[in-house]
Every structure is written in structure tokens, then in C-alpha cells.
Amino acid sequence: MRAAVMYGAGDIHVEDRPDPKIVKTTDAVVRTLATCVCGSDLWPYQSMPATDTGRPMGHEFLGVVEETGADVTGLKTGDLVVAPFTYSDNTCDYCAKGLHISCRNGGRYGFDGVDGGQGEAVRVPHADGTLVKLPVAADSALLPSLLALSDVMTTGHHGAVTAGVSHGDAVLVIGDGAVGLCAVIAAKRLGAERIVLAGRHEARTGLGREFGATDIVAERGEEGIARIRELTGGVDKVIEAVGTRQALDTALGAALDGGTISRLGVPQYEQGPIGPAAFMRNITLTGGASPARAYIEQLLPDVLDGAITPGRVFDRTFTLGQTPVAYRAMADRQVLKALIRP
Amino acid sequence: MRAAVMYGAGDIHVEDRPDPKIVKTTDAVVRTLATCVCGSDLWPYQSMPATDTGRPMGHEFLGVVEETGADVTGLKTGDLVVAPFTYSDNTCDYCAKGLHISCRNGGRYGFDGVDGGQGEAVRVPHADGTLVKLPVAADSALLPSLLALSDVMTTGHHGAVTAGVSHGDAVLVIGDGAVGLCAVIAAKRLGAERIVLAGRHEARTGLGREFGATDIVAERGEEGIARIRELTGGVDKVIEAVGTRQALDTALGAALDGGTISRLGVPQYEQGPIGPAAFMRNITLTGGASPARAYIEQLLPDVLDGAITPGRVFDRTFTLGQTPVAYRAMADRQVLKALIRP
Missing domain, CATH: 3.40.50.720 (NAD(P)-binding Rossmann-like Domain)
Incomplete structure (x- = not known):
């Protein structure tokens, strides 16, 4: 698959990466339909020291479940899902309190062998706890606002x-x-x-x-x-x-x-x-850092019925190949928030 | 009257001061029955630069109303009252929210021509807004716990x-x-x-x-x-x-x-x-700094019926003349909290 990888400040490439596969029985692989660039992605874009290995970028995405591990019970191939910007098991004491950002078994996309969100597919750990099913079609006009639940809307x-x-x-x-x-x-x-x-x-x-x-x-x-x-x-x-x-x-x-x-x-x-x-x-x-997962289901009805339209923050759409251009445009404040359609 | 005045770190004296008089029509003069030394009094006791004019000390006291200004309607001579550790009008927007510590017309004892609490008498500005009447006799055994409402208990x-x-x-x-x-x-x-x-x-x-x-x-x-x-x-x-x-x-x-x-x-x-x-x-x-005034009436019933006994923090009683000894004993952690009986 193709995915965005950062090698240092200002140095981001879209390149071939291994296709994600199920590693743990609680994983799912999601084929992304929409992802985007976060304001927080701009900090490494401006200051990350150069590295040879690179760091897969992006933590906001929405897509279709392609494969699930043996212990994933709540999702199946073909489900349209949105991912909160960190993964979490939704069962630990922190998750039980609604503080999924501090999940005892949670983590960040792009670290610890987990893919970033700015790519064609992502292996999502703790898929049952992390992903939220969306009751819309893959070509729904609501996709940008649903993608906003991944981070910006749940953070606001x-x-x-x-x-x-x-x-x-x-x-x-x-x-x-x-x-x-x-x-x-x-x-x-x-x-x-x-x-x-x-x-x-x-x-x-x-x-x-x-x-x-x-x-x-x-x-x-x-x-x-x-x-x-x-x-x-x-x-x-x-x-x-x-x-x-x-x-x-x-x-x-x-x-x-x-x-x-x-x-x-x-x-x-x-x-x-x-x-x-x-x-x-x-x-x-x-x-502090938002427990996005805790809020997605709460805000979802308002997105579905159009009461809120956070997707309007996406003011320009890029292809995955244009990701470096999207970063530059956001860093230059020419674009408020870049939507990427892999 | 006699009152404690600090002239610098470690330099506190009990000396003759002018008897408090009504200055504004909203003032009351309170003859103190009990006052005490606060942990925060120890900061200047340890670090205050030397001064010729001195600073009247103390901000926790309980006593009997001796005189009231023409516009004081809620109090009369002879009332037993406790003072929160700052004075406040109890009518401004902050007081209305229960944030008396930020009263628009409030202030601190020992500053701006207002007496400190460690003395025989105190002119209390905004007496109606500040002082809370106590339904006990002047020789009540509850006095230490009632005095604790001035600061430590309402702060806790x-x-x-x-x-x-x-x-x-x-x-x-x-x-x-x-x-x-x-x-x-x-x-x-x-x-x-x-x-x-x-x-x-x-x-x-x-x-x-x-x-x-x-x-x-x-x-x-x-x-x-x-x-x-x-x-x-x-x-x-x-x-x-x-x-x-x-x-x-x-x-x-x-x-x-x-x-x-x-x-x-x-x-x-x-x-x-x-x-x-x-x-x-x-x-x-x-x-942050406690809006003590907001809590006194709330906690008063529990003190009156003995459900809480914060006065037990006073582990030694001093005369007003012994105030310097009380400071030293508290600074040396030989005394937890010094009660002073003027």
C-alpha cells in the first residue's frame, strides 16, 4: 500500500509500505476512504529531527473494515467505521471512566509498529474497542463531518x-x-x-x-x-x-x-x-488530550441529522499522493484543514 | 488597644495602637475574644523585609460587636460574630457567585488602614457583608471550632x-x-x-x-x-x-x-x-484562596451540633502578649495552631 512517511522537518513522502495484516487476534485492517492532516502533524513537520527510518503519519481516518482478527466480534468485513485518534480497548478502568486517551492498552497510530492514518490501509489494534460503526454508505456526503469525529470535533x-x-x-x-x-x-x-x-x-x-x-x-x-x-x-x-x-x-x-x-x-x-x-x-x-472515543457515539446522531456540520472545516481535498502538498498548504495557512482521499 | 505588629522576619511585637473607630458608615468595630496564628502568617515571619512602619498581623478572629456604622443593619452592639479571613460586601457579582475572596470591594486585614486580627479590636469594613452572627454565648466551649470557620475549616x-x-x-x-x-x-x-x-x-x-x-x-x-x-x-x-x-x-x-x-x-x-x-x-x-464567607453558614450547623470539631487543631492557647512566642512555637512546629485569647 501507499502511505505518508515523515523523515524530518518538511520532509514527508508518500511511499510503498507493506500491506497491513492482522498481527493480534483483536486487530482489524481498515481500508481508508478519508483521512486528513492535523494541526498537531504540523509540529513534527516544522521541527522533527531527520531520521532514516521515517515515521508513518496521520491519526484521523475513516474507512471500510477489510479483515478482522479471530477475537473481533463487533465488526465484520465491509463495515464502514471511524477511528478515534488513538486506539483503546474500551474496557480498562480509564476507558470505563470515559478517559480512553489514557487507556491502559491504548496507543498512537504511527508508533510501535502500528500504521499511520495517512495511507491506504491501517492495522487497528483493539478494533472492537476502538472503531465505531457508521450507519451510512461509503459515498455519503456526511463523510467529512464523520471524519471530524476522529479528532477535531471530539476535541472541541x-x-x-x-x-x-x-x-x-x-x-x-x-x-x-x-x-x-x-x-x-x-x-x-x-x-x-x-x-x-x-x-x-x-x-x-x-x-x-x-x-x-x-x-x-x-x-x-x-x-x-x-x-x-x-x-x-x-x-x-x-x-x-x-x-x-x-x-x-x-x-x-x-x-x-x-x-x-x-x-x-x-x-x-x-x-x-x-x-x-x-x-x-x-x-x-x-x-487536555481528548478521549475522542468517549464522545463519538454521543455526537454521531447530531452529525447524522445535520444538526452539526464539523466537516465544513475541511476546505480543500487532496489525493494521497498530494499529501506533501497538503502539509505545505496547511503550514502556510492557505488551507484550514486538508482532507485526503486515498 | 494592644495588637501584634510585624516589623520584619522574626520581628513581631505586641504594642499599643489607636483604638479602632468607625470610619465608614458600613463599618463595625469588633472586640476580639479569640484570634489565632495562620500558617500563612509564618511566610512573612520567615521572610518579611524590615520596615519602620510595621504591619498589623492576623486575619482570623471572633468577637463581640462593639459599635456599628450608621448603615449597618444586620448587626448590633453585643452580637457575637466570626469574621472570614477577608472582608467582602456580599453583594457584588463575585460575592453573588460565592467567590467572596474576589469581592470587588473586599480586602485584607492588616492592609489599607484596616486592623489586623491579632489584637484587642478590629474595624471591619462592610460589616453586614462580612461578619456572621454566632448563636452561642461568649463563653461557649465551641469558640475554637467557630473560630476555625474564619479560615482553616472553610479553606479545607x-x-x-x-x-x-x-x-x-x-x-x-x-x-x-x-x-x-x-x-x-x-x-x-x-x-x-x-x-x-x-x-x-x-x-x-x-x-x-x-x-x-x-x-x-x-x-x-x-x-x-x-x-x-x-x-x-x-x-x-x-x-x-x-x-x-x-x-x-x-x-x-x-x-x-x-x-x-x-x-x-x-x-x-x-x-x-x-x-x-x-x-x-x-x-x-x-x-485557590477560599471564599470563606461563602461557606461559614453552610458549615455552622455542623459545628454547632458537634458533627465536626475543627477547633481541635488549636493545640495551645496564648495570651495576646504571648503572640511572639506563639509565632516562634508554630514556626518551630512545636505548636500546630496557636489560639490567642486577647
Whole structure:
């Protein structure tokens, strides 16, 4: 099969790889119909040290089950499925709590001999626990929104849930990337009345408005904080979907005392300002890597009936061979989120 | 009147000060019956730069209303009252949310011309909003436990509430100081089934056991984490009642993924480890300075009927003149919490 492999910053190729086969009896092999490039794929694309072995890329995919191991009981050849961005057994104590991201037997695509998602096929460990069957045809127009359940939509939802968004709330979403925009969808879906979206890319903030953002703040840093405070008087709930220290500082500056900041962007810092000032203000810092698997079935009905359309974040479609072009376009911010059709 | 004033690290005196008088129409003057030394008083006692003007000390007190301003309607001369450790109007948006610590018109005792609590009398701003009447006689045996509502008990309760402690939970309390011990009371009161207390001072951990701790961990650092994990397999809820980086690291090491760490000790650090590791683990960091005023009425019935006895943290009583001795005894860890009877 063909799959995307990264050999260092900016160095990604689509090449021939061995066809995935069942290794464990709980595996399934999925032939991908749609995959995509994640904002987090751009970090290695910008900074990965050169390597000879390469790293299979991608962790969001949707496809058709091609083969199942002897112990897979819930899936059969021909099932259309979506994969959350990590695999998990769905039975351990963490999974039982809905924290599939911390699954005792879970792991990441592209590591430990598991294929990446940006390829023609993927061996999925713990297939019964990981994959979610989709009740649509392989040519459904809903495929992009269903693919979004793999990561961005379930991640945005995690932000809204952990920030405690509920009916009538005012919420600040920092970041107009695909996750930030999905956080807008999620906040709206949970009843937020006012959703301030901090972002400066007009096409993206425009989509954010269509998703439910009531106010857009393009200013950054102190100016951005001042503008958010002018608009809202400060907010109780912040979803931080960037991951930089500047974004966290904006969150801290815009939050009211007693406020909750939910982080969705992987922090690009090791240490953060949680000293006496944050303490005296009773700031809660929550969020983290989304347990996507826990949310897929919850959000699926809303995707199926069109109540939410997260697939709109995919603003350009590429072939698998064009994956390197897709990375470049996303890194240059010419594309919000690249859909890849293998 | 006589009151305790600090002039620098280790340099505290009881001296004559002007008798408090009504300054604003919303003030009351309270003649103190009982006050005490807080763990947080020990930070300036150990590190305050020398000053000529001095700083009136203390922020926990209970006493009798001596005089009220023209606009005070809820209190009258002779009322026995307890003061939360900051004053607040009980009407602003923060107070309305129960976050009195962030009151728009609130402040701290010992600053901005307001007396400290370690003295014979205190002018209390926003008296109606701040003081809570106590339905007991001035010679009641409950006075120590009622005084504990001023800070340590309401702070311990804040930790249990913000950690989300509920029926059947396993909770780790880090720190065997008065706040940690009160957090044990609070966790037990909210239904925790297993309460691991991390502390190495046997008299204190012994009291912790009487308050409801089921396990004591005397080890520190990596050894302490290993012991807590051995006992519990990791905990979902941690109350960190120390404030050092080591205590935070213990909390992070002992918490399960998805766990909540509620901080009660004022952080003795500016930056903390909230990078990718904590993010991937979905650790929630919450807590902060307690809105004591919000909790006093909530906890008062349990103190009045003896269901909780936080006053047991006071293990020695001093006269006001002995305040410097009380500080020294607490700093040397010879006394857990010093009660002062002016």
C-alpha cells in the first residue's frame, strides 16, 4: 500500500509500505476512504529531527473494515467505521471512566509498529474497542463531518465539556484553527449564548460565525484581552485551542476570577504561570488530550441529522499522493484543514 | 488597644495602637475574644523585609460587636460574630457567585488602614457583608471550632468542594497542617470513603486519623508517591494543602490521569509543570484562596451540633502578649495552631 512517511522537518513522502495484516487476534485492517492532516502533524513537520527510518503519519481516518482478527466480534468485513485518534480497548478502568486517551492498552497510530492514518490501509489494534460503526454508505456526503469525529470535533467537544459550558453561558474560544472552530460548534451545542472567538484569519472566523460565534476578536496579547473584557466584562469559561504561552496568557487575562480555562492545544511550553496570582484568583486549569472515543457515539446522531456540520472545516481535498502538498498548504495557512482521499 | 505588629522576619511585637473607630458608615468595630496564628502568617515571619512602619498581623478572629456604622443593619452592639479571613460586601457579582475572596470591594486585614486580627479590636469594613452572627454565648466551649470557620475549616472545605469530593471517593490530602487536617474533616463530611493523609508529624497525623484519615503516608517525594500508589493505585482527587513545588509534584505523581488537584496552600513558586505531560494526562488544577464567607453558614450547623470539631487543631492557647512566642512555637512546629485569647 501507499502511505505518508515523515523523515524530518518538511520532509514527508508518500511511499510503498507493506500491506497491513492482522498481527493480534483483536486487530482489524481498515481500508481508508478519508483521512486528513492535523494541526498537531504540523509540529513534527516544522521541527522533527531527520531520521532514516521515517515515521508513518496521520491519526484521523475513516474507512471500510477489510479483515478482522479471530477475537473481533463487533465488526465484520465491509463495515464502514471511524477511528478515534488513538486506539483503546474500551474496557480498562480509564476507558470505563470515559478517559480512553489514557487507556491502559491504548496507543498512537504511527508508533510501535502500528500504521499511520495517512495511507491506504491501517492495522487497528483493539478494533472492537476502538472503531465505531457508521450507519451510512461509503459515498455519503456526511463523510467529512464523520471524519471530524476522529479528532477535531471530539476535541472541541472535550473543551466545552471540561470547561463546563452550559445553557446561557458566555464562552471564549481562543484559536480559529479547526479545533477552535469545532469548539465553537460544541459550545453552541451545549447552550452557550455568547461565544467570543479569538482569531485573525477572516475566512476562518467567518466560518466560526456560521458555527455560532457571536463576536470575533482579532487583536492579540494585551490588546486582545482588553477587547474581550470590553465586550464581555470577562468570561467564566475559556477554551484555549492553540497551545502557545501567548494563548494561555490571553486566557488568563480574559478569564474572570473563579473562571475555568480548558486547554485543547498541546502546550508548547513546559512550565506555566500557576503561582500566587492564579491561585488567589481561583483559576481552574482543565482540559487536555481528548478521549475522542468517549464522545463519538454521543455526537454521531447530531452529525447524522445535520444538526452539526464539523466537516465544513475541511476546505480543500487532496489525493494521497498530494499529501506533501497538503502539509505545505496547511503550514502556510492557505488551507484550514486538508482532507485526503486515498 | 494592644495588637501584634510585624516589623520584619522574626520581628513581631505586641504594642499599643489607636483604638479602632468607625470610619465608614458600613463599618463595625469588633472586640476580639479569640484570634489565632495562620500558617500563612509564618511566610512573612520567615521572610518579611524590615520596615519602620510595621504591619498589623492576623486575619482570623471572633468577637463581640462593639459599635456599628450608621448603615449597618444586620448587626448590633453585643452580637457575637466570626469574621472570614477577608472582608467582602456580599453583594457584588463575585460575592453573588460565592467567590467572596474576589469581592470587588473586599480586602485584607492588616492592609489599607484596616486592623489586623491579632489584637484587642478590629474595624471591619462592610460589616453586614462580612461578619456572621454566632448563636452561642461568649463563653461557649465551641469558640475554637467557630473560630476555625474564619479560615482553616472553610479553606479545607474549599479544597474538598473544588476537588469535587463526593460519596465513596478516595481522596489524598497532602499536608498535616491545620488546613490539611480540616481538609480531612471536609472530605469525610462530603462522603469520602478513603482519605490518605500525607504528613510526617505524628501528633498531627494522629489527629488526622481521628478526623477521618484512613491511611497515613509519612514518606516524601518519589517514595511518598510510590507508597500512595501502592496503597490506592492512584487517586482521582487530591487536596494539596502545603504550597511547595514538592507538594505539587507529589500531587501530580499520585493523581490518576483525569484527576483533579485542588490547591489550598499559597504556591511558593511562580511557574509550575503544566506542559505536555500534564496535558496528555488530563490533569485538572483547581482550588485557590477560599471564599470563606461563602461557606461559614453552610458549615455552622455542623459545628454547632458537634458533627465536626475543627477547633481541635488549636493545640495551645496564648495570651495576646504571648503572640511572639506563639509565632516562634508554630514556626518551630512545636505548636500546630496557636489560639490567642486577647
